[in-house]
Amino acid sequence: MQTFKIEAQVVSPLHIGTGEVYEPTEFFIDPSRRELCIIDFEKFCAHFSASELQKFKKICFAGTLQSLLNLYAFVDQTCLNFLNQGLRDFIVRRIELCEGFLEHYRRMQSLTGKQLEKEFNKFTIYRTAFSPNDNQPIIPGSSVKGALRTAVLNKRRHKVQGKSYQDYCRQNRRGRIKCEAKKLEQEILNYENFKNDPFRLIKVSDFRPKGPVKTRIVYAVNRKKDGTSARGPYQILEVIEPGAIFEGEITIHDPPPRIKTKDSRKTCLISAPVSFEELIQAATAFYGGERDREFEDLSQMGASVPLFPEEGTPLRVGRHSGAECVTIEGFRHILIRGKGKNTYQDHATTLWLAGEFSKVHNPSGLKPFGWVVFHKPDAKGSKSSGKTSSTKETKPGLDVSKLGKRFKLVVKKK
Known part of the structure; x- marks a missing residue:
């Protein structure tokens, strides 16, 4: 050997490709730096105020195409507000955007009806293969x-x-x-x-x-x-x-x-x-x-x-x-x-x-x-390697698991 x-x-x-895509609750757009920012969902939710949490729940449980657009807008605005407050621990990494993406993203959010449905079905960001241990x-x-x-x-x-x-x-x-x-x-x-x-x-x-x-x-x-x-x-x-x-x-x-x-x-x-x-x-x-x-x-x-x-x-x-x-x-x-x-x-x-x-x-x-x-x-010579696993920390007192499950069901339907 x-x-x-x-x-x-x-x-x-x-x-x-691995079949995975970036869902609306996994990123936000930072227009000033022209970047797509990947977020830690649990840390992101941990910074919610009571009113923000209620608004987020309402959007997730609406289950309509328009609510998914509202979800994009909510995550974007909330993350930018957190950045203005000096909070950055929820950002996992940043990905540079090509020139046409920002205009495309804004145009999609202004659409309605059949035009929105047609464009939204194509607006899927495919993730490249990655290690789950270190992202x-x-x-x-x-x-x-x-x-x-x-x-x-x-x-x-x-x-x-x-x-x-x-x-x-x-x-x-x-x-x-x-x-x-x-x-x-x-x-x-x-x-x-x-x-x-x-x-x-x-x-x-x-x-x-x-x-x-x-x-x-x-x-x-x-x-x-x-x-x-x-x-x-x-x-x-x-x-x-x-x-x-x-x-x-x-x-x-x-x-x-x-x-x-x-x-x-x-x-x-x-x-x-x-x-x-x-x-x-x-x-x-x-x-x-x-x-x-x-x-x-x-x-x-x-x-x-x-x-x-x-x-x-x-x-x-x-x-x-x-x-x-x-x-x-x-x-x-x-x-x-x-x-x-x-x-x-x-x-x-x-x-x-x-x-x-x-x-x-x-x-x-x-x-x-x-x-x-x-x-x-x-x-x-031959080498052997061991696999390691890691777990994410969750802030006590905030259970977001049900919201995540509900959101995935909505996405699958759409």
Whole structure:
């Protein structure tokens, strides 16, 4: 078994979603500093006066769309009042906002009726992956391992030379195409089930910040490769800013010993294990090629091209990594949505890019998502790590648990 320490440097805005979003009771907007401030809900409530607590209860129990807007306004104003009183202990951290967010936020609060409903449904701020212990952003090991697996699948795709996606796809009764990606992977990596999968021997830790890490709220906008607007609606994402450095470990376990079958022949459980050297070679070849291809597309459409360090191994992780970076070359069957008719191609026709505004008139400020660089590691012995847990302090005499539960039910309905 070998364990390799890795440093991962973020090169372009990175968002790895976990399904969590920032709820109205979890943040307020500080317009003077153009920041979204994450708050400790219990400490925030602990500063309430009797009248503020009653007003907060009334808003939470209203259960209407307008009451959710009122909740935004209440939390914003109350937090700003606390700041004017010198109270800051309820602020967990601050996140910089992109240029268009403040105007968008104010405009949404002035809407009513169907316009409000339409806009509010899109106004969801997706949180990037984080550690629950210290509230700091992380790069999950599962994302890194998935990206490495894609690279190795592309490196070994010669194992199924002569075949195409059609050999692994079939049409169901409704006329839809269903592709058996798992079967393709099994043939490329030469395994039948999980115990024979060579990636069972590879363990990737979560990557944690090495020093300060900044996050930012941006818009994800869909653009055609000719630079014009595409059909995809914008999204609001928290991203890790370029320049952040994370550290983690990749452990390669030794293959299990050969076992004897009934006919006395020896069979290896994992016939084609993956070495660390192959991981690096595969990532360099696959993601290096995809990087060059995408950067050419970005230059042609007038978007920003990130600067890569001179040394290191490129990798693509997180949301909006691009269809080409998560599929196997030669077996791509990418859905292209059109007006009244959908088609399939071997390449994507649009890109999701990080921008300052929900509507983009000039693509020059747009940036690609998810590019990171692995720096050359040193092989070291295996290490073990323990998990720690932390609990939040609650001020005696103030029970806000019921309010929190009630609010979550309201949000789910909406």
